[in-house]
Amino acid sequence: MKKVGAGIQVPSNSSRLLLKWGLGPFLGDRVVEPSCINFRRWQSGDVIGYTRLVPEFRESFNAPYYVIHRAHFLDALYRLALKLGVRVRVGSKVKDYIPRTPSLILEDGTTHTADLVIAADGVRSAARALVLGDHDRPPKMTGFAAYRATVDVDRMRADPDLSWLVEKPGINLWIGDMRHVMTYTIAAGKSFNMVLSHPEDSDPSTWEQETAVNDMQQQFSGWDPRLRKIIGMIDSTLKWPLLSGQPLERWVDPSGKFLILGDAAHAMVPYMSQGK
Ligand SMILES: Cc1cc2nc3c(=O)[nH]c(=O)nc-3n(C[C@H](O)[C@H](O)[C@H](O)COP(=O)(O)OP(=O)(O)OC[C@H]3O[C@@H](n4cnc5c(N)ncnc54)[C@H](O)[C@@H]3O)c2cc1C
Secondary structure (H helix, E strand, C coil), rough: CCHHCCCCEEEEEHHHHHHHHCCHHHHHCCCCCEEEEEEECCCCCCEEEECCCCHHHHHHHCCCCCCEHEEEEHHHHHCCHHCCCCCCCCCCCEEEEEECCCCEEEECEEEECCCEECCCCCCCCCCCHHHHHCCCCEEEEEEEEEEEEEEEEEHCCCCCCCCCHHHCCCCCEEEEEEEEEEEEECCCEEEEEEEEECCCCHHHHHCHHHEEEEEEECCCCCCCHHHHHHHHHCCCCEEEEEEEEECCCCCCCCCCEECCCHHHHHHCCCCHCCCC
């Protein structure tokens, strides 16, 4: 589960499409619909801003604002694809693309040809350079990184300082100078998801995941004591560089048979939850 990251927010513009495609029954009760977003002062946790999501977002945008564990989200998409008759092949690394055919060659040496090849191979896309050739403009470091982690909700519920945070589903966002901590419950309310953004200029290849928990605690050392208490419950975390894509001349290969999609074409920082 760790490799896919922890939670993901699915705002109304995304959920409207997903529900139209028939994803609802596959999300089931694993999806959480938070009632509001509380914007909190970094030092004290005092609420300095508030956005009501329920019922406003369904009423205004005809679709809910969801949060969900990424593994559950991918599983729902996978099962919907199977139901629609899509043949899904996992664990198959693409070694090369031949845009003009179009076809792709897998690591096991097999070649697969199609009418159209869509490469959604992420922020470090290999397909992007093929589509753009000399015009390729890789995503840039933004000067920020994020720790991602989850905390067991039962542990928080047992602590009188923290139990109020998990009583009803809400998004709580602590904001300070150049840093913020986004939190919400996922996995049908069983897991407390955290994304901790902070300035970071160094080369990600030099980062040591082993010291990440200590480094994270230091980054937020003077913050709201209740938030620090939750951070203290984090046993392991992953540190991710936040990259931002540059505007590209095209997403479609001149052959018209090969294209890039998703972060490969338009990676962005996660602050507006618009990655999907
Ligand atoms: C900390 C953080 C928080 C975020 N929060 C949100 C949020 O709340 N809401 C939101 O909408 N977005 C959020 N985003 C952004 C969102 O995660 C991305 O925009 C989204 O995952 C992009 O999806 P994708 O399919 O394009 O790429 P990815 O999710 O990166 O998937 C690409 C896939 O391609 C596979 N792949 C790559 N190369 C090959 C190859 N050669 N052969 C086979 N497979 C290959 C990879 O293994 C991977 O599985 C967040 C991002 C970060 C970093």
